[in-house]
Amino acid sequence: MANDLKRQYDLYASEFEQKALDVLRKGWYVLGDEVSAFEHEFADWIGTKYCVGLGSGLDALWISFRLLGIGPGDEVIVSSNAYIACVMGITMNGGTPVFVESDQYLNIDASKIEAAVTPRTKAILAVHLFGQSCDMTEIMRIAEKYGLMVVEDCAQAHGNHWQGKTVGTFGHVGCFSFYPTKGCGAFGDAGAIVTNDESLARKFRVFRNYGSEKKYYNSMIGTNSRLDEIQAGLLRVRLSHMEELNAERQRLASRYSQKISNPLIKTPSVRPGADSVWHQYVIRCAQRSSLIEFLNQNGIGSIIHYPIPPYLSEAYACLSIPKGSFPYTEKAADEVLSLPMYNGMTEEEQDFVIRTLNDFRG
Ligand SMILES: *Cc1c(COP(=O)(O)O)cnc(C)c1O
Numbered sequence: 001m002a003n004d005l006k007r008q009y010d011l012y013a014s015e016f017e018q019k020a021l022d023v024l025r026k027g028w029y030v031l032g033d034e035v036s037a038f039e040h041e042f043a044d045w046i047g048t049k050y051c052v053g054l055g056s057g058l059d060a061l062w063i064s065f066r067l068l069g070i071g072p073g074d075e076v077i078v079s080s081n082a083y084i085a086c087v088m089g090i091t092m093n094g095g096t097p098v099f100v101e102s103d104q105y106l107n108i109d110a111s112k113i114e115a116a117v118t119p120r121t122k123a124i125l126a127v128h129l130f131g132q133s134c135d136m137t138e139i140m141r142i143a144e145k146y147g148l149m150v151v152e153d154c155a156q157a158h159g160n161h162w163q164g165k166t167v168g169t170f171g172h173v174g175c176f177s178f179y180p181t182k183g184c185g186a187f188g189d190a191g192a193i194v195t196n197d198e199s200l201a202r203k204f205r206v207f208r209n210y211g212s213e214k215k216y217y218n219s220m221i222g223t224n225s226r227l228d229e230i231q232a233g234l235l236r237v238r239l240s241h242m243e244e245l246n247a248e249r250q251r252l253a254s255r256y257s258q259k260i261s262n263p264l265i266k267t268p269s270v271r272p273g274a275d276s277v278w279h280q281y282v283i284r285c286a287q288r289s290s291l292i293e294f295l296n297q298n299g300i301g302s303i304i305h306y307p308i309p310p311y312l313s314e315a316y317a318c319l320s321i322p323k324g325s326f327p328y329t330e331k332a333a334d335e336v337l338s339l340p341m342y343n344g345m346t347e348e349e350q351d352f353v354i355r356t357l358n359d360f361r362g
Helices: 005-011 013-026 033-046 057-067 084-091 136-146 198-207 229-239 242-259 288-297 314-319 327-335 347-359
Strands: 050-054 075-079 096-100 121-127 149-153 173-177 191-195 212-214 282-284 336-338
Touching: 005 013, 013 229, 033 050, 033 191, 033 229, 050 057, 050 198, 057 084, 057 149, 057 173, 057 191, 057 198, 075 084, 084 096, 084 121, 084 314, 121 136, 136 149, 191 198, 198 212, 229 242, 242 347, 288 336, 288 347, 327 336
Parallel strands: 075 096, 075 121, 121 149, 149 173
Antiparallel strands: 050 191, 173 191, 282 336
């Protein structure tokens, strides 16, 4: 047993199939009615004025930094425990990522941000990792104090909240991925940004389509990061069920937390003030490799998110950040393990995972 994307498709199969056929039969396939309807519905759901559909979550990140003016010499503060795309979104513009240690919730330790601010700091990237929100109160306080921009990476936290307010609405821009495994997943690559800034939203719309507002008249050097009609249509179906999908994940997560009782396994905790939509249910275990093997022997697949912190990956050897720089993050990389958890997972399936975990003897 492992994460199974087909299950979430099966939950609403007839709606997805009807929508796919409708779009195929319309004869208009990129940036059309489905995209603009999705943009309106998604912005409404998140609680921002604007949403702009894009080609991927990485596009949402790098285009955000580009349009906010991040370039060579500019520093962006980001958690040392993040996904590689978060860092690429910064470096693709020539910006410098400045890492800040993560805490027990595996998100940025906001109490360490201020020490990382320099005269070159331009922005903070708040990554709501594994579905749990960062401490947005502290992040926004620091941003205001030093005049920094805030970009939220909500690729794992669609519809999640910090102190009752939806993530993606705190910063200048909220970035989303709709990659199929994400909480609000499409059936291929897709992404979006949300913002309340009208002129910024307009720039995203122009930039994503070769810098052109009117066909063949280009006002800026842009890119091709357009959202497909079929993905937007399917995302509208998905979006209409997001409250129940998120509630189901929350139910599954609390069953795991209540029933896993093995002292060798540490279940995740949630920061006071934060909610989680449980993009991943990440346990920690000092004997992780034997646990993985034990789970495998019982037919249970698990995944490590992530085995190597981005600053230690081969891709970022150029940053010359030595091993040992962020001990908490590095320890987490050695201990974390994501359990199977997906929409459509049955209680029997989950109970089998729980029994197996509780039988593990190290
Ligand atoms: C998935 C993800 C991205 C990148 O999204 P893509 O659609 O794969 O480009 C960025 N940040 C985080 C935290 C992610 O999980």
